[in-house]
Amino acid sequence: MVDLKVKLHDIEFKNPVTLASGTCGFARETAEFFEPGLLGGYFLKGTTLKNRDGNNYPRMAETPSGMLNAVGLQNKGIDYFIENIYPDIVDYDTQLIINVNGSTVEDYIALTEKVNELDKINAIELNISCPNVKEGGMAFGVSCPGAEMVTREVRKVYDKTMIVKLSPNVTDITEIAKAVEGQGADAVSLVNTFLGMAIDAEKRTPLLSTITGGLSGPAIKPIALRMVWQVANAVKIPVVGIGGIMNAADAIEFMLAGASVVQVGTAIFKDPMIPVKIVEGIEDYLKRHNMQSVNELIGGLQV
Amino acid sequence: MPKKFVKEFNVIENSALNATNFLIKVQSDTELPEIKPGQFVNIEIKEAEEIFLRRPFSVFEVDYENDVISMIVKILGRGSRKLTEIKAGSKLSMVYPLGKTFTYPSADDKILLIGGGSGVAPMLFLAKESGLPVENVDILLGARSKEDHINVDDYKKYASLHYASEDGSLGEKGFVTQHSVFTDNLNSYTKIYACGPDGMMRAIAKEAKAANVFCEVSLENLMACGFGVCLCCIEPTNKGNQCVCTDGPVFNINDLKW
Numbered sequence: 116m117v118d119l120k121v122k123l124h125d126i127e128f129k130n131p132v133t134l135a136s137g138t139c140g141f142a143r144e145t146a147e148f149f150e151p152g153l154l155g156g157y158f159l160k161g162t163t164l165k166n167r168d169g170n171n172y173p174r175m176a177e178t179p180s181g182m183l184n185a186v187g188l189q190n191k192g193i194d195y196f197i198e199n200i201y202p203d204i205v206d207y208d209t210q211l212i213i214n215v216n217g218s219t220v221e222d223y224i225a226l227t228e229k230v231n232e233l234d235k236i237n238a239i240e241l242n243i244s245c246p247n248v249k250e251g252g253m254a255f256g257v258s259c260p261g262a263e264m265v266t267r268e269v270r271k272v273y274d275k276t277m278i279v280k281l282s283p284n285v286t287d288i289t290e291i292a293k294a295v296e297g298q299g300a301d302a303v304s305l306v307n308t309f310l311g312m313a314i315d316a317e318k319r320t321p322l323l324s325t326i327t328g329g330l331s332g333p334a335i336k337p338i339a340l341r342m343v344w345q346v347a348n349a350v351k352i353p354v355v356g357i358g359g360i361m362n363a364a365d366a367i368e369f370m371l372a373g374a375s376v377v378q379v380g381t382a383i384f385k386d387p388m389i390p391v392k393i394v395e396g397i398e399d400y401l402k403r404h405n406m407q408s409v410n411e412l413i414g415g416l417q418v
Numbered sequence: 419m420p421k422k423f424v425k426e427f428n429v430i431e432n433s434a435l436n437a438t439n440f441l442i443k444v445q446s447d448t449e450l451p452e453i454k455p456g457q458f459v460n461i462e463i464k465e466a467e468e469i470f471l472r473r474p475f476s477v478f479e480v481d482y483e484n485d486v487i488s489m490i491v492k493i494l495g496r497g498s499r500k501l502t503e504i505k506a507g508s509k510l511s512m513v514y515p516l517g518k519t520f521t522y523p524s525a526d527d528k529i530l531l532i533g534g535g536s537g538v539a540p541m542l543f544l545a546k547e548s549g550l551p552v553e554n555v556d557i558l559l560g561a562r563s564k565e566d567h568i569n570v571d572d573y574k575k576y577a578s579l580h581y582a583s584e585d586g587s588l589g590e591k592g593f594v595t596q597h598s599v600f601t602d603n604l605n606s607y608t609k610i611y612a613c614g615p616d617g618m619m620r621a622i623a624k625e626a627k628a629a630n631v632f633c634e635v636s637l638e639n640l641m642a643c644g645f646g647v648c649l650c651c652i653e654p655t656n657k658g659n660q661c662v663c664t665d666g667p668v669f670n671i672n673d674l675k676w
């Protein structure tokens with residue numbers, strides 16, 4: 116028997132495979148395909164204090180080996196979540212993590228205080244990296260002072276595990292990672308999407324209603340992998356690896372580069388069963404390599 | 419128990435219905451769940467490097483005895499073209515069954531089903547499933563010309579068939595909303611159903627609203643996931659932005675912001 120359990124700060128995941136925010140809804144949708152308890156955890160859809168309609172259609176454009184999205188954090192707000200969604204999912208035997216978004220620091224604080232009341236939510240992911248909203252979002256995540264401020268203020272009101280999600284749209288991601296570590300982040304997750312763009316040459320129009328959007332999928336994997344490796348070497352807190360993970364080999368690469376946990380995102384659009392296959396693939400890998408625990412993979416890159 | 423599945427099907431038939439429409443039949447080696455008109459499958463396009471996402475197609479027919487699902491695929495771009503090149507004997511990965519069905523007619527309803535472009539399949543499926551006597555079901559199909567229409571004579575046992583073509587080469591000349599079923603007696607119907615290009619459905623919705631007839635349309639918004647997690651396929655409705663893939667694809671026109 117190989118041991119797939121990993122720890123992130125003080126919470127335990129039964130295995131390192133989780134789903135990325137915005138790609139797994141509120142976990143219920145994937146439960147129509149498989150038992151949510153098979154996964155380590157779910158980073159639920161980005162949630163804001165109040166209802167957000169998101170951006171106009173079209174919000175999606177296919178690109179070589181990936182896609183652009185401009186969803187813009189459509190969600191019904193935290194109160195709706197607490198009343199109507201949380202009761203449905205609270206008994207899932209997996210870690211449920213809320214992805215918290217604000218336009219102002221006050222929003223982040225008010226939202227976090229509400230999440231703090233939810234017993235079964237053991238962690239939050241502070242999203243300071245959404246490229247698809249006009250105010251807040253990535254504006255906080257692309258400068259050290261902005262990232263520090265949100266992290267510091269939320270830390271004051273939240274005692275459980277606080278993961279800060281980083282934007283790759285910066286000159287040096289390790290600077291931001293160190294900045295949030297300095298303000299009390301328990302872990303960092305990276306990367307969010309890369310700001311990109313697509314044009315319909317025939318029509319001479321943008322393919323997204325917002326003109327620019329966030330690039331995800333295998334197209335970003337090598338850059339995301341490099342960033343995870345750099346950040347893992349720059350900070351002492353654990354790292355959650357995200358970006359173009361399509362199969363078990365990709366997940367293992369992120370762990371070798373230093374990630375304790377991985378998030379699978381866009382891959383689930385191609386294959387809703389892929390997260391379960393990735394768990395199985397990691398288990399197989401460990402057996403093949405005579406490893407007892409998945410923890411042996413973390414930062415195990417041999418250079 | 420799972421309600422939705424990802425599976426490799428065996429392609430048992432791929433035949434051209436005309437120059438741009440293909441009938442694709444796939445067989446499962448396990449029992450099919452119940453699948454209703456309006457529901458769709460999300461198909462992986464293999465061996466096409468530049469195609470990343472699956473493509474959604476409505477279910478056209480279900481044969482539960484042989485576990486066979488059929489689709490009518492119209493060539494639009496790269497993915498649909500590649501799909502129509504698939505050979506019997508090969509495998510096709512599908513996510514299914516997705517989306518919701520139409521409000522079924524009741525026994526005393528008289529219904530009009532309108533299909534255009536890639537939207538013919540769910541209309542024919544619904545005609546068959548409606549359970550109504552043939553005199554209570556009218557099907558109106560629209561296309562550019564006779565060559566673009568597919569042969570649906572098999573459906574005469576379920577419905578009266580009407581055609582509109584822009585060049586007048588089959589049925590009445592013009593768009594579906596210029597056809598006599600619209601101009602003469604739209605009020606004789608108690609339910610109208612439509613699937614096809616956006617412009618066609620909007621024009622139908624306008625007429626149905628004016629005539630105050632119940633009308634449902636099946637939308638074909640761009641999709642990434644097909645099962646409600648990405649929020650890319652949204653349609654503004656009176657209940658806010660809804661997902662075409664899970665709240666739809668079938669919507670009552672009164673709920674849309676059209």
Ligand SMILES: Cc1cc2nc3c(=O)[nH]c(=O)nc-3n(C[C@H](O)[C@H](O)[C@H](O)COP(=O)(O)OP(=O)(O)OC[C@H]3O[C@@H](n4cnc5c(N)ncnc54)[C@H](O)[C@@H]3O)c2cc1C
Binds near residue numbers: 475492493496540
């Ligand atoms: C619920 C649902 C059911 C459908 N049922 C059927 C069916 O039964 N038969 C059938 O032939 N087709 C159906 N479609 C449409 C089908 O999914 C598209 O034709 C297909 O995805 C196009 O892929 P492509 O790679 O060929 O085109 P691409 O190369 O991706 O696109 C070619 C061009 O068409 C545009 N385009 C692509 N998809 C759409 C779309 N859905 N709406 C508007 N413009 C689009 C693109 O923006 C581009 O300009 C359905 C769609 C949905 C959402």
Ligand SMILES: Cc1cc2nc3c(=O)[nH]c(=O)nc-3n(C[C@H](O)[C@H](O)[C@H](O)COP(=O)(O)O)c2cc1C
Binds near residue numbers: 162
């Ligand atoms: C459609 C879509 C919606 C997303 N929504 C969110 C979100 O609400 N909050 C967030 O932090 N990240 C969001 N993301 C980013 C993903 O969580 C992830 O960081 C990114 O897609 C890279 O991983 P991937 O390449 O595996 O998809 C979204 C991504 C996609 C494709």
Ligand code: FES
Binds near residue numbers: 642643652662
């Ligand atoms: S296509 Fe993803 S939510 Fe509908």
